[in-house]
Amino acid sequence: MTKVLFNEKAKKDLIEIVSGLMTWKVYSFDREQAVKYKDSIITAARKLETKKRHIKCSYESHLLYGSYVYKYNRNKMTTWYIVYNIDKVNHFILIEKIISNHQTTR
Secondary structure (H helix, E strand, C coil): CCEEEECHHHHHHHHHHHHHHHHCCCCCCCHHHHHHHHHHHHHHHHHHHHCCCCEECCCHHHHCCCCEEEEEECCCCCEEEEEEEEECCCCEEEEEEEEECCCCCC
16 A cells, blocks of 8 residues: 655645634634644545546646646635655655645746
8 A cells, every 4th residue: 555645845835824824814714724724635635545547747836846746626716736756666655745726837
């Protein structure tokens, strides 16, 4: 079975997502809501170990971090791009970066 791991940058991204949600001007999340939101992203990323097909990155901003991307549609306004690499020899997926559609450019 393939394991899903998060590199230090991806872990930092998750921390920044929580703090960003708690200070967002449009709608402020309380700490519990922000942590649940972050946990939903982690749950989506962990599902990569069961995927048979992996999608190659096409955005230049994603290719800076990894070869593959998983699109997690959190709601109708926000998609999270989970950028990762696959180590087929050691059987793990390494999450390299987590970027929202609000940050992604070609």
